[in-house]
Amino acid sequence: MKAHVRAAVAYVAGRLISGSLAGHVFDYSNGGYRTIAGNVEDDNINVYDYEASCNFTGPGSDGTFSLYHYGDSHNVSLKVDDNKFSGYDYGTSRYFNGTVSGKSISLFDYDGGSYFNYSV
Numbered sequence: 001m002k003a004h005v006r007a008a009v010a011y012v013a014g015r016l017i018s019g020s021l022a023g024h025v026f027d028y029s030n031g032g033y034r035t036i037a038g039n040v041e042d043d044n045i046n047v048y049d050y051e052a053s054c055n056f057t058g059p060g061s062d063g064t065f066s067l068y069h070y071g072d073s074h075n076v077s078l079k080v081d082d083n084k085f086s087g088y089d090y091g092t093s094r095y096f097n098g099t100v101s102g103k104s105i106s107l108f109d110y111d112g113g114s115y116f117n118y119s120v
Contacts, residue, residue, distance in 0.1 A: 001089045001096060001111045005069055007034050008049055008056045010105045013085040014120035015040040017100035022120040029116050
């Protein structure tokens with residue numbers, strides 16, 4: 001998964017699970033904040049990634065979301081269950097999963113076989 005898509009997924013999952021209203025996500029892999037803001041609700045996601053200059057949006061129901069990344073023109077599925085999340089990135093045809101503890105997010109990306117850490 002591309003780094004900016006991964007950060008957007010972490011941001012959305014982190015907000016959904018933690019209830020945070022943050023307008024950014026801190027990406028520990030590059031040591032910096034990424035400004036992403038917008039509406040994150042149980043039935044709809046509509047956020048804007050200011051660094052990628054694009055929307056990341058889509059409907060949801062019962063913790064399952066069908067999102068679209070307008071910058072890379074592909075879908076991302078996301079399922080949230082308690083403090084865990086998982087999904088599929090159609091841009092790389094790879095799965096991902098992770099957990100949220102407080103405002104800390106750990107995401108495992110099967111594309112590179114690595115963990116990435118974020119906070120909202």
